[in-house]
Amino acid sequence: MASERKARRAAFTFGDHKVQPGSRASLALELPGQSRYTPLSMPVHIIHGKKDGPTMFISAAIHGDEIGGIEIVRQLLKQKALNRLHGTLICVPVVNVYGFLNHTRYMPDRRDLNRSFPGSEHGSLAARVAHVFKTEILDRADYGIDLHTGANHRTNYPHIRANMEDEETARLARAFNTAVIVNATLRDGSLRGCAVDQGVPVLLYEAGEALRFETLAVSAGVRGILNVLGAVGMIKRTAKRRPHVTVEAETSHWVRAKRSGLIRNPIALGSHVEKGDRLAHLSDWLGDEESDIRATKEGVVIGRTNLPIVNEGDALFHVAEFDNAEKAGRTVERFASSLEGLGEGDYVDPVVAEE
Structure with a gap:
């Protein structure tokens, strides 16, 4: 009978907007510090699944010139697997809008946004933006993935930086399935450090160069996020491709x-x-x-x-x-070949490494 049916999942409320179960919405999160003639907002895309599950955020360009994650988010949002999402996915392709518009790592006050968390409603401009992200995004999340590239004029090989002392974070780092994981200490004022204080596991993905889109970095990022979504039960886990071996650096x-x-x-x-x-x-x-x-x-x-x-x-x-750097080198050599042939629409069947 209708009265015995399971209650429909509640809408996801974000500001003045309500995202209904089984739908998605592109929204704008108002940012502080500009005049009424030059308003700025942080882009946010929310996918609210029909079925219950965790809430995960994907963030990029917290350093304004590290734009590789923007392309990762764009391709991620095209994946058909997200049409059957369990839970809620919050994607923020450009966190530091100020730096992005000016091709710079920093905020207009010359502060590093990723050293300004948890922020303050009445602090510096960087602190105020950090406060907005914390209260509107981080405080709603159970998990997070923060996308980075190398700093200006530097390139990073795709790898995950994570607190491997935490069991759940380590599980997700391995599930991401990039070639290398670095057991990285937490930085004071970082988004990842703030999240850990709140009990939210966050992975930091490093790949590519500032102000560039790089195919390997993007492909590994999209595949890795889907793998993590599978690991936390937000999308169906499949294993049509053999998981790539991951090596961990201390x-x-x-x-x-x-x-x-x-x-x-x-x-x-x-x-x-x-x-x-x-x-x-x-x-x-x-x-x-x-x-x-x-x-x-x-x-x-x-x-x-x-x-x-x-x-x-x-x-x-x-x-x-590494304990065995020669073996790690061979693993990295095989990593790029595991991504050969993947294009924007070829990530439907994510692979999750066995625990």
Whole structure:
């Protein structure tokens, strides 16, 4: 009988809007700090499933020039698997709208938005925007994935940074199924640190370069998010493709320039290096003084500078360290091939690694 039917899921209320079960909506979250002549808002896309389940946020461009996550979100929202979503997905493709419009990492007050959480309703501009995101997005979520790229003029190989000491966070980091996981400490004032304080597991995905869209970074990001959605029961889990093996790094370090000059022939991202291996060639402007930049420890290169001009002390190569770096190197080599042939519509059947 009708009276015995299960009650319909409640609408998801966001500001003055109500998103009905089984529907989606693109909304604008008003931001502080601008005049009435130059209003700004944060774009938010909400998918509210017909069936109960967790609430997850996907955020990108918290650093305004790290735009790779915007393309990941765009492709994610086209996936048919989301039409049968359990729970609620909140996608915020541009968190730092101010920085995005000006092609810069920072807020107009020169503060780093990802060092301003939990924020304050009456603090600096960065603190106020952090407060808006916390109260309107983070406080509603059970899980989160924050999408990043390398900083300006740096490229990162796709990897997850997560607190692997937390059992649930570690489970989701492995489910994301990128090549490398780095057990990363929490930064004061970061979105991830604020989320941990609230008991919300958050993964930080690093891939690509600021102000660029890169195919490998985008493909790995879309697939990884779908894998995590499957792991928490928000979409159907399937295994038509064999899960890629993930390796975990306990720590990482930067190799820095011992003197200023120009670098040539830098080693490729994802390369396995042993202590003493050449990472790049360094010379002065005329080539009178030449030397090699060499690895200080064994590991896998997960980040590097893209600028040939370097100053003494500049961070040049980011190397992740593993118990078995040679095995990790082989894993990274196979990672790119696991994404071959995937396009915008080819992520319908996500793969989740076995626990």
